[in-house]
Amino acid sequence: MWLMWLGVIALLVFSWGPTEMSKASLLITDWRNMAEFGSAFLQPDFRDWRIYAEQMLETVQIALWGTAIAVVIGIPFAIFSSANICPVWVVQPVRRLMDASRAINEIVFALLFVVAVGLGPLAGVLALAVHNIGIISKLFSEAVEAIDPRPVEGIRSTGATRMQEVLFGVIPQVAPLWSSYALYRFETNVRSATVLGIVGAGGIGQSLYETIRSFQYGPTASIVIIIVMTVMIIDIVSARLRKGLV
């Protein structure tokens, strides 16, 4: 036990220098910066709220399409990476591919898609979709691997095809959990989509970034408030829906 704690402490010490943790005191010695920041945040500037609301809507729409594409493409990948449905020589390669798509952050994908399809929300949609295919396929295949195999054998015993076993034996069993996971990913994607604009992939992130870089803390505050409100509302509604599903 103490060996584990010693290891954790050793790692923290090792990471102290590279992360410039010694400068943490700046937060207190340069308190005037923070004060300026804070006072501006207390006076949010809602003059351009119509523009921000529009961009927030675009952000949610990016998340919606990104999630939808990820679910549609993720479902077959989920089936292919379920050990109780497919043989190991299918499962392993598909899982590694999904690991790769999960491992790369959506911002990185956004940068790539901005090059491919140009600045704008489409790059954001594609970035979210590709990153989420990996996540959806993992979440969905975990649900598939936890099913009761007996109804599936019941279907098999009627002389059904493999495809039909999945359609009628597996999907009805996992449908509630899948819907719940999809909603949860949508919530998360709305949050992720708010920063995609920083790299020019659409949504409210662009305005957020610009106002911060030009020291307009009033408008920044209003944008942050709009983001927080939207994310809260979506989380609450989606949590309600998910409770009804499972």
Added chain:
Amino acid sequence: MSEIAISVSGVWKSFTPGRPVLKDVNFQVQRGEMVALIGASGSGKSTLIRALGGLERIDGVGDKPAGSIEVFGALMQREGRISSAAKALRSRIGIVFQQFNLVPRLSTLRNVCLGLLGAAPRWRGSLGIFTLDERKMAMHALSRVGIAEHALKRGNQLSGGQQQRAAIARTLLQRSDILIADEPIASLDPASARRVMDILSEINRSDGVTVVVSLHQVEYALGYCPRTIALRGGEIVYDGPSSALTPDFLADLYGEESETLFLPALTAAADVARKAAPANRTAPALDAMAGAAA
């Protein structure tokens, strides 16, 4: 005319090497027979049934060959390989499991319609589109097993006995030539158990469907099946007329284990049941029983 429905020859199966659960099992079932498969838990009944349905691979022990299973003269599996004809054969074999046959979130009617998957065109089956005629057939099958009024309930809203009957209705829609039931009554109360066994024997007699049913309790074998195959430790220890299965004979076969094969209070009743020549029960008698059960 007799045709061989099931032919099992030299079948071995082991889940862990060196500990076979089926040891050189050989038997044949003629078309139209109703055969009971008895044995204590762990005697290999379920494994044998799953092997018959091509759901479990048989395998050899050491250098012994695994044997083969044929259905209506066509190979289901041999030497650890499920034959490529298995899918087509499975549609001729309806299997009723001990429980959890149905897909829980689909309606009973839809569950029964799924029996058509093997026969319907592949695209239509995959989309789950069933014609009005097919749904009518499913309703008739449900009314035949006496649960038509529950057709629109979800599979998991039915009682154990009703689920069992819905699974039988599915095999009716499948128009299977063989109906294999794995302990269909093990988790049912006596009234439901009788009901399920009555339906199985009715299907056997009026449709000429070959029925193989594994049972935990000998009473039902005596009451419903002219022939019994008894398994112990993965080996067939008896294959012949059920009427020979007196408690003393079973004690010989199973020793101490034989006690678990009888419902203690019913041992005497079993003698009565055997004398009643149950295989020839008349239709009115059946109706009366059905009326009493309803």
